[in-house]
Amino acid sequence: MLASSSSVLRRQHFLVRSLCVGGCGNRKRLHDIRSMACYAEAENILRAIIPPLDRSKYKGQAGKVAVVGGCREYTGAPYFAAISALKIGADLSHVFCTKDAAPVIKTYSPELIVHPILEESYNIRDEEKEQISVKVLAEIDKWLERFDCLVVGPGLGRDPFLLGCVGQIMSHARQRNVPIVVDGDGLFLITENPDLVNGYHLAVLTPNINEYKRLVKKVLNCEVKDQDAHQELQLLAKQIGGVTIMRKGKSDLISDGDIGNG
Ligand SMILES: NC(=O)C1=CN([C@@H]2O[C@H](COP(=O)(O)OP(=O)(O)OC[C@H]3O[C@@H](n4cnc5c(N)ncnc54)[C@H](OP(=O)(O)O)[C@@H]3O)[C@@H](O)[C@H]2O)[C@@H](O)CC1
Numbered sequence: 001m002l003a004s005s006s007s008v009l010r011r012q013h014f015l016v017r018s019l020c021v022g023g024c025g026n027r028k029r030l031h032d033i034r035s036m037a038c039y040a041e042a043e044n045i046l047r048a049i050i051p052p053l054d055r056s057k058y059k060g061q062a063g064k065v066a067v068v069g070g071c072r073e074y075t076g077a078p079y080f081a082a083i084s085a086l087k088i089g090a091d092l093s094h095v096f097c098t099k100d101a102a103p104v105i106k107t108y109s110p111e112l113i114v115h116p117i118l119e120e121s122y123n124i125r126d127e128e129k130e131q132i133s134v135k136v137l138a139e140i141d142k143w144l145e146r147f148d149c150l151v152v153g154p155g156l157g158r159d160p161f162l163l164g165c166v167g168q169i170m171s172h173a174r175q176r177n178v179p180i181v182v183d184g185d186g187l188f189l190i191t192e193n194p195d196l197v198n199g200y201h202l203a204v205l206t207p208n209i210n211e212y213k214r215l216v217k218k219v220l221n222c223e224v225k226d227q228d229a230h231q232e233l234q235l236l237a238k239q240i241g242g243v244t245i246m247r248k249g250k251s252d253l254i255s256d257g258d259i260g261n262g
């Protein structure tokens with residue numbers, strides 16, 4: 001594994017261990033004390049993960065992030081993911097999106113680097129598809145190893161051709177040990193094909209309530225049981241080979257399958 005990936009892995013494990021998760025117990029007093037501890041802990045965690053300004057560093061060393069997302073319908077979600085990375089300290093933030101989403105995303109911010117490389121089925125002929133997917137892969141391969149993290153899915157949409165290309169992008173990222181955060185329609189893609197992330201310890205899934213339901217149904221073959229939320233999440237993460245899952249909701253829960261506090 002690459003050195004850079006090891007440091008990211010360490011940071012991931014630190015987060016999994018230290019994030020205060022929901023379900024802080026039933027007794028109110030205990031809950032209040034733990035809630036206060038949550039805020040203090042959250043501030044410490046944020047301080048620890050935001051790269052400090054350092055005169056000896058140059059642009060890029062505080063993080064290069066790429067978002068794969070954004071299609072004809074959705075331009076807001078990839079913008080927020082990419083700009084948030086910059087706002088918490090990353091130096092460079094890229095967006096790989098469809099050709100028609102790109103000019104819109106560019107107008108939101110001159111700070112983002114926007115690559116109009118993805119295609120949806122409506123815009124191309126069947127006989128062009130193979131050639132186009134090769135071209136998309138070649139375009140992103142030029143950049144992949146430079147990224148500290150790939151965020152896959154915000155506003156991707158569900159076009160099968162586009163999702164097929166994105167699945168290949170994920171496989172290439174995985175071969176190069178690039179950490180991947182999977183959100184939005186990226187979760188739709190990996191629910192269809194969990195092998196894309198199965199066993200990849202540098203993958204973090206961030207499902208909302210619907211995305212989580214679909215994942216549980218597909219992987220555990222049952223409905224979500226809120227009374228066993230922690231164990232269920234732990235089992236799900238374990239079943240997908242130790243990926244980290246952050247289940248979003250009233251209380252966010254996080255587990256990598258190994259740690260009993262998920
Ligand atoms: N401003 C932006 O750019 C925004 C962009 N966004 C982006 O949108 C993408 C989807 O995210 P989301 O949160 O709407 O999806 P989610 O909670 O799974 O489902 C909610 C309900 O919608 C339905 N549904 C969804 N897609 C469908 C489809 N193609 N065709 C049919 N049904 C579909 C779904 O139905 P179901 O699949 O459960 O049958 C469920 O009932 C994701 O990439 C996100 O980043 C959002 O963050 C919003 C702001």
Ligand SMILES: Nc1ncnc2c1ncn2[C@@H]1O[C@H](COP(=O)(O)OP(=O)(O)OP(=O)(O)O)[C@@H](O)[C@H]1O
Nearest residue numbers: 077154183184206207208209247248249250251252
């Ligand atoms: N019922 C809730 N009460 C309080 N906070 C919530 C609740 N549900 C979600 N959140 C918070 O909102 C954040 C976003 O979760 P949400 O379930 O809306 O995900 P999402 O649909 O992926 O969001 P987005 O609109 O950014 O795509 C979560 O991290 C969580 O902290």
